[in-house]
Amino acid sequence: MRKSIDEHIFAGERALFYEQELFIKNSIFEHGESPLKESRDIEVEQSIFKWKYPLWYSKTANIHDSVILDSARAGIWYTDQVRISHTTIEAPKTFRRSTDITLDHVDMPNASETFWMCDGVSLSDVSAKGDYFAMNASNIKAKNLRLTGNYSFDGCKDVEITGAKLLSKDAFWNCENVVVSDTFITGEYIGWNSRNLTFVNCTIESLQGFCYIDGLTLKNCRLLKTNLAFEYCKNISADITTTIDSIKNPISGVINAEGIGEIIFDDPQIDPKNTCITFGRCETCRMPLTR
Template identity: 55%
Template sequence: MKEIRQEYLTGERALFQGNNLKIYDTIFADGESPLKESHDIELFGSMFQWKYPLWYSKNILAENCTWLEMARAGVWYTDNITVKNAVIEAPKNFRRCHGLVLQKVDLPNAAETLWNCEGVVMEQVTAKGDYFAMNSRDMELHDFMLVGNYSFDGVKNAEIHNAKMLSKDAFWNSENVTVYDSFISGEYLGWNAKNLTLINCTIESLQGMCYIENLVMKNCRLIHTALAFEYSTVDAQIQGKIDSVLNPSGGIIRTDEIGELIIEKDKVDPAKTRIICQKDGKFEGCVCA
């Protein structure tokens, strides 16, 4: 492979259609699309300072690299890309990519990032920004931290481990998502989802887990979570107290205590939901309207 070392590249499409390159300690300064339509590129310790650096590219490795804020919309329509030990300040990164690996990546301005991607592996990634990972699919995340609302909207086939998420409206319209050993705080969690599973998770969510088809919760805790499970079919095992439950569509809820159970017979059939409080074996505080 040809090597490029410690260059300062300017102008539009500086390395257009580059291939079989190892690029070290190089700055891609002003000039759009410096590596557009490139393939088989390895980047080490390099920096992107301007827009659209990697579009329509294939087989990319970027290690110890930096995307500055104006390197926005940085990686679109690119297949088989691995990014390691990176700081990506630019928003709107990673769109319609296939085969994306992010390891030890910090995304402090991750607004509208990771949209419509497929085959995504993320390890030790930290992100801040709204609308993260919209409509992506086939995702596996480990040790993930997010501050940003409306995350994972429309995601399909995702597995998340050891996450901490401060995210209103997370997992809306999602399908086949399983979250393990995580903390999630944000209103309206999971609305309109299908096959959402939460295992060993702690949740804080006003009106969380509503309008869900096949919600499964195993060994979870709900702190300051009210009006949960409205119009959801649910199989839930909750440790501790649930502040209130409203109009579940069906299934079973096991918990230590429910502060208020509201079942409106004109909206749901009470017979379709079984509720068991572990302390006394039965919950009798049903408020029916």
């Protein structure tokens, strides 16, 4: 039978070490590291975490309508099956090397270096601010994510993002198997050194973006202030509804845009014939015009 604790103040290191099947409500975790270390089947509601490492090496933790303060940093590491909803997480580095994580209606005003090396991350209506978000994580699904922070999703695999707003310089580097749809992105050098990136119905501002990629798909996307794009990028399938300022040294594929300011091929090792570049549309038949 699950035990309940209501209106309690916990202090001291490992206050609830190895506790199991426990419901905690209206409580405060004061000074004292690792209060719920090695816990199992824990539910927390309307409570406050104030100190470091609250959930390490734990399994099955549900946190609802609570607060994890900045001083409770590095809070959830090496933990499996975490559900957090309607909660504010102020602390940085909150998730690391953890699996099966679900966040719903969560605010993360200091999310720097969070979700590192995590697997199985589901985010719904999450607002986050911080650099190096989700580095080397895998199996990520995000809906209505609002992220401000540079170098996000570096080294990630198997990512699905929809309906998001990403203000993130150098996002999606060193990635594999990423699908982003109905999303606004502003972020300079996007997607370098990656494989199998797909963007659908996105608006993207990118200085010298989409370079050194193998397998790039852009469907019905708007590129704003994008120059020197697609350098050393191969297997491109790009349908752009705006003008691209300039394209430089693509290796292979098809690129169609409403307009292209400049096309640059200055690497003698690249054969321009391997990339079909079209722009504009014939007013009579509405078919693309070849360069």
